[in-house]
Amino acid sequence: MIYLDNSATTKPFPEVIESYTAVAANYFGNPSSIHRLGMEAEKLLMQARAQIAALLEVKPSEIYFTSGGTEGNNMALKGVSSLYKTRGKHIITTRIEHDSIKRVMEQLEQDGFTITYLPVDEQGFVAVDDIKKHIQNDTILVSIMHVNNETGAIQNIAEIGELLNHYPKILFHVDGVQAIGKTPLSFKDHHIDLYTMSAHKFHGLKGNGILYAKEGLLLSPLLAGGGQERNMRSGTENVAGAVSTAKALRMQMENYKMHFSKIQELNKFIRKQLEGMDGTMVHSPVHSVPHIINFSAEGIKAEVLIHALEEKGIFISTTSACSSKTNTVSKTLLAMGVPEHIAESSFRISLAYENNKKELEEAMTVLKETIHWLRGVMNK
Ligand SMILES: Cc1ncc(COP(=O)(O)O)c(C=O)c1O
Incomplete structure (x- = not known):
């Protein structure tokens, strides 16, 4: 997992x-x-x-x-x-x-x-x-x-x-x-x-x-x-x-000091991967905490990707835990001026001290493959 x-x-x-x-x-x-x-x-x-x-x-x-x-x-x-x-x-x-x-x-x-x-x-x-x-x-x-x-x-x-x-x-x-x-x-x-x-x-x-x-x-x-x-x-x-x-x-406070630079590195890695993908966009500003990265994958239904990743043992979420079940579009992204059809396809990756580079590499590979596969299925 x-x-x-x-x-x-x-x-x-x-x-x-x-x-x-x-x-x-x-x-x-x-x-x-x-x-x-x-x-x-x-x-x-x-x-x-x-x-x-x-x-x-x-x-x-x-x-x-x-x-x-x-x-x-x-x-x-x-x-x-x-x-x-x-x-x-x-x-x-x-x-x-x-x-x-x-x-x-x-x-x-x-x-x-x-x-x-x-x-x-x-x-x-x-x-x-x-x-x-x-x-x-x-x-x-x-x-x-x-x-x-x-x-x-x-x-x-x-x-x-x-x-x-x-x-x-x-x-x-x-x-x-x-x-x-x-x-x-x-x-x-x-x-x-x-x-x-x-x-x-x-x-x-x-x-x-x-x-x-x-x-x-x-x-x-x-x-x-x-x-x-x-x-x-x-x-x-x-x-x-x-x-x-x-x-x-x-x-947590001790951990923060010990793991902050690792989480920052993981954040950079994830951003780089997302920025290199077609049709994805990172919405978290630079002045963010490094453990939260919000991105959208245009045309992908949020809950479909969440469940497809879950099948492969990877757990991310739509924008927030509370709105994820009610299927409401992210009010934060809308308030930032993100168009509704993009905000509808947005996701949140949120990290903790336990996460490491190896699992993030695996998660990002699976994420890319899954988005690619879902786009292929949708275009058939
Ligand atoms: C910013 C913010 N405020 C308040 C809450 C509510 O906290 P709790 O789940 O402890 O009631 C959350 C939970 O996600 C949150 O993210």
Whole structure:
């Protein structure tokens, strides 16, 4: 098997599974219980929070455990809009956000909020000036993704943070699900108020996530109940999930340093191969994370190629895992001005530390042959 769909999800590090199992089996106490078992579990939870905070160079009190990226994004957007709606009902975002942002924005529109969806250029980048132009007196939040899940484009978070630093009443949320542990960034230096992360994108386990919320920032909680996570996210804490997430993040960060140049080389190799093929086009801009490469193969039906490759043990995806089943055309590529018939035939190869040159050589040979064969079948 050659797995090249790491932006959909990654294979957990074996050590992460081991730590989850050990904690779930041996430290099953409820962290809220006042007896020894509860206190042991609470200690582990505090340690996991402190480890994550240290890795992200923030305070433990700024870390909230969630169930993943979707919850983190909902918690940030709904939490801010509900609490600050008396201050204003205008939010700025982009046309290329993940559905866990886009759908929330649509719900907020139903609740009377006005949302500005900023366009992107042909490379997939938002213009910082455009953000400035759209700021109003009643703007309460700007939400911009860090790395696009379909193309890998890295938005200019540093400059956006710098701009928003001049507007202390506007909160800055960043969906960092595809970025964390894969492209360095300082939340503090870039004036980020909220940053969403998801463990299964960095070799952690599904159902675990982290929301960074700057100290002192209040959110209206999505979940009301026993008041866990300092009243921001009620529900008995997933201690084993938190401990394994801390481990995954540390390992991912170490891995990034060790494997970055290898992944960059693999990216160059894939791009070169794709650029040498007839009727294919690479859509990921140069300023992208090296582990995501988006390309189109004109005239090829996306799901047909995906399944033909799968038969040969190669796993890639259409533009994003969420839209792949609903057969929707990539909104990111459309927003970049890619014609619909090309966007319909687009694919995403996404790499991780385990991938190597030999398997990529094999995958690219099979990809070329399969596209060639499918074109032949279609023209008969
Ligand atoms: C950019 C982005 N945001 C949010 C999410 C949702 O994360 P989760 O699957 O943890 O809910 C994803 C998942 O693909 C994503 O790519």
